[in-house]
Amino acid sequence: MSKDEPQPNPGQQPENEKTTALGRDKEVSANQFLTTNHGVKINDDQNSLTAGERGASLLEDFILREKITHFDHERIPERVVHARGSGAHGVFKLYESMASVTRAQFLNDTEIETPVFVRFSTVAGSRGSTDLARDVRGFAVKFYTQEGNFDLVGNNMPVFFIQDAIKFPDLIHAVKPEPDNEIPQAASAHDTFWDFISLMPESAHMVMWAMSDRALPRSYRMMEGFGVHTFRFVNAEGVSNFVKFHWKPLLGVHAVAWDEAQKISGKDPDFHRRDLWEAIESGNFPEWELGVQIIPEADEFKFEFDLLDSTKLVPEELVPVQRIGKLTLNRNPDNFFAETEQAAFHIGHVVPGIDFTNDPLLQGRLFSYTDTQLIRLGGPNFHEIPINRPIVPVHNNQRDGFMRQTINKGRSSYNPNTIGAGYPMQAKIAEGGFASYPERIDARKIRARSKSFLDHFSQAKMFFNSQSVPEQTHIVDALSFELGKVQDLDIRKRMLGILSLIEPSLAAQVAFNLRIPVPSDPALPLNQSIPADADPADYDSTMVESSLKSSGALSMANTPKDSIKTRKIAFLAADGVDGNALKTVKSALEAAGAVVEVIAPRQSFVIAEDDSEIPVKQSFLTAASVLYDAVYVAGGAVSAATLEADADAVHFLNEAFRHCKAIAADASAMQVLEATYFGKKLPADQSDESVLTEGLVINSDASQLAEQFIKAIAQHRFWERERPRRIPA
Incomplete structure (x- = not known):
């Protein structure tokens, strides 16, 4: 498709379903008669078909059965995580070509305006929970590029709680409402979460973020976004560089107070949804700049941390963020369910020029997303839902399945073939075909954690030390509140031990508020998530003193x-x-x-x-x-x-x-x-x-x-x- 041709608008109605606009709230179908789902006009939508005026309803009433059956199935399973969300359409415009590091077309051509759909979300709560929970926020962007869809599925925090995806079910089970009583909703302030965290020292850095003001954004429009993982850029010559993705809001990064958040949850639990919707409707389009940290492959091991460890970030003092383009959200969805709720993001949706690394959290997520969409959206054809369709043609040999919409013509549905003249055929790399980066792998099959992943506290300490005094106070208050809700005294003590390894003064302040002493020696072994036959000493944290004591980019006090x-x-x-x-x-x-x-x-x-x-x-x-x-x-x-x-x-x-x-x-x-x-x-x-x-x-x-x-x-x-x-x- 030429860049001069009109671009499809993701999520909008097909041409044969156009509406007559009578104002946004008064749009009506050009054909105003009620019909069944297969187009038969309905004469009476007010009364069931019965045997006489007061008789039994008849099974042959196909109008009633179709209407009730659809109603019974209008609710799909909500997302296991990120269930409560809000979305918007927009565009991405590149500032400067990145052809030197990636062959991704939408990051090469500054003349292209790439359509996007963005979904923001909380993580732990259900669809009916509050926008103002203390929580991580999802920041997922679907780019409808000329080479297919690229999904940048991230959060508003650059790190995560765990290093390996095999622990993700445990993390979510721990933070979700406790299974015996389904309490509390959308909150981490309870025993099971802190029990898990206190036994998983790799979570220390992320806990600092989650207890900071970053967990209480003033608006989706005023929070950063991060790709979390380390990805690869691969250029046309096959040269690879590591890349970290950032979203920088042009309105700055701002938060609300914890007391304020609790009150907003009662006054307007849709506060963030409403804020985003109203801003776009009024023409105050939210904007972020896309930033990248580019790290040559030769520098993979030059840092004091492992680039493949998702509990670590790359400080901007070490690798500056290069701002390469702008994201603008300029259109609200026409229908929340059809677009925001049915949007299916997948970390595995990449385009030529963007590839994966061996981050063990990323690798596990590559499996998880497809598996989730299969059950949530009813089958393998979720990519045909309008909001998920790419703006380029789809040609493959996949057929059938629940809710199949494409009517494929021809006899062949396999490759190779001669009956279909060999189509669809494979694309050469020069023709835009995706090829995985040929990373050399020479290793034994093993279940193990690299020792380079065992520094759990240096960046947690750096984050705390980077905060302004009010921000540090908020972290102390948040930990005091959360641990104050924990009923098991042993969990509280164990967590104080973890905090003492991050920063003794932090642990002392929280301990003072809880009126319990900081343990003189944290309980050993610290890490109790280890293989059954392993030596605990091999999994305990390596106490690393970071050469970078603080990072200005980590404090919201330094935002514009x-x-x-x-x-x-x-x-x-x-x-x-x-x-x-x-x-x-x-x-x-x-x-x-x-x-x-x-x-x-x-x-x-x-x-x-x-x-x-x-x-x-x-x-x-x-x-x-x-x-x-x-x-x-x-x-x-x-x-x-x-x-x-x-x-x-x-x-x-x-x-x-x-x-x-x-x-x-x-x-x-x-x-x-x-x-x-x-x-x-x-x-x-x-x-x-x-x-x-x-x-x-x-x-x-x-x-x-x-x-x-x-x-x-x-x-x-x-x-x-x-x-x-x-x-x-």
Whole structure:
């Protein structure tokens, strides 16, 4: 297919099923008659066929049976992991050709715009769980390339809990709800998870990530993505380089507070889904840059860690991330089930120029994905579902099976053949045929773990040391919460021993919160996941002191903080509000890309001082501060008096302050701040023309206030506010 030809749009209806558009919510079929699944028009869809008006239903009622049978089978088995997800369509555009390292066409030609479908997800919870669980987030991208589909199936964390795929069922069994009572849902804070983790020291690094703010993203649009594994790039000359994939969000990497996450789960468990959907619908298209770390094959063994170990990352200080293209999500699905739910990703879907390594976690996943799709999507033809179809023709000798849609013509369905003139034939490498990299393998058949995989703590320590003080505090709090939910004291003690090997001060702080001592010597052997006849000493961690003590790329404190695009700002107002000042601040924030919503005691509108009506998005009954990034208290004496007396308005502000958000107020509304818990502790001599510390802005000049407020919002949070000024909210 020429790049100048119109590109198929993955997931959209075929030409013969076009609809007549009457607005997005009013699309109707061009043929408006009800029919059966085989096209027979239905005369009566309201009554079953019965023997008389009050008689028994008849078996011959094929309309009833078809309708009920389909309804009975409308729910497919949910994914074992990553069950709760949200997806969107988009495009990928390459910045510069990567032909020197890979022959993958979509990474060679900067003129090509590659369609994509992306699915974000949580891991542990069911389809009905909350978006705000403390969890890893899936970040799976399906590229519909001119050489077939390439699926980059990753997470928002660059490492994983285990080194070998044979342990994956154990990990998931441990983190899922406990089998005797199916409790807790979408949570790792329970005995079975920490029992497993405390016996598997290889999980130490990933535990640091999972207990960090990375597990509580502010938005799918504000989290990184990683391919996790080390892959290969292979160029046209057959030269191989190792590659690590990264997705860098242009909005920066941001998180919510743990207390906030728990409250959002109650207020809006669809928070991340809604955020993604609304951003795309409003034209604020999410964007990420694709980054790669290229490592020559000759450098495979030059690091202090093993490149094939998925519990390790390659620090950006050692191998910089080269940003090579941009992903833009610009279209929401038309139907959640047909597209997002039926999307079938597979780590084994690669194109010529991208290949695998011997990472034992990756190797096991190559088997798992196909096996999963066979049962989840009903058979071997899941690739024919529209969202999974490649945009290039498919020619092979596969036939039949459940739900087969392709009508293959001809007598031959085998290769080689002469009856079909030898078609479809094999493609030479020069013709775009995929050929695995001819890596030399000379080894005995064995079950063993390489000793280069036995350093479990150096990168866990590096990650903790790379965090800012507030981020470290959040990790301590998260571990204290999680282990505080563990009922078995021995598990808690064993986990404290593991933490002491990561960083003694971390273990000491968690132990203080749990009121139990850190073990003087961690229980040996540390690693209790070993073969039955093995010597435990051969599997215990090799205590390695990393030469790289910290990495700036690992701290969210170093993310760009120069934009307020798409940030949701709550404007608190009531009747008698200073409408001109409110509109000035609102216009300035919206011009900077923010989304402003007016919140008031009642819905519909508030009446300003000049008798104009200002639309209200929500009332305090339906709104909550945890759903917004910052808060502004509008001016006007009457409005301020009303808000000061409104307990919900005061709580709204207290809660926003507790969660370290930027707060601004017109000087004439200072009495509202003074009614809050934190307001009572403000210095008495604050002037009207001041920017208070820790993200509090007060000003009587609306234009100046807006300018100061924008700078404060761009900082995302003022985490230093947490400890000394923790307040009830």
